[in-house]
Amino acid sequence: MRKNGTGGPRRPIALRLLLAAPCVLDVLAESPIGPSVRAKRANVEASRYPPSFELRHATKDMRLVIEAAEAAGLDLKEARAAGAWLDEAVQHGAADLDYSAVVAAILLTADRTASRA
DSSP states (O other), rough: OOOOOSSEEOOHHHHHHHHHHHHHHHHHSSTTHHHHHHHHHHHHHHTTHHHBBBHHHHHHHHHHHHHHHHHHTOOOHHHHHHHHHHHHIIIIIIITBBBBGGGHHHHHHHHHHHHHO
16 A cells, blocks of 8 residues: 555545545535436446446437537537546446446546556
């Protein structure tokens, strides 16, 4: 286990993010995306993503949103960022899993980034 700045052991960032996940999911469940969070929470907490709406379809839909926005002269930065995460999850082999598998890709990337720091 890596050490933090005080010399004590440091948890990998993915583990730290997962430990915070219940609190984050509680907050998100009360936000405008609450229905999706409540529907997919069990997937995230169990790190299991049985397909309901496959990630490949979510990725295609996001790409269509981005293309339509660009055609209308709009720059949807948040949509491009979400699209990048969806693309990354597909690259990690999650295309046939539920779109909630994007959370695993985010955690994996965060942990790899932190381990290089």
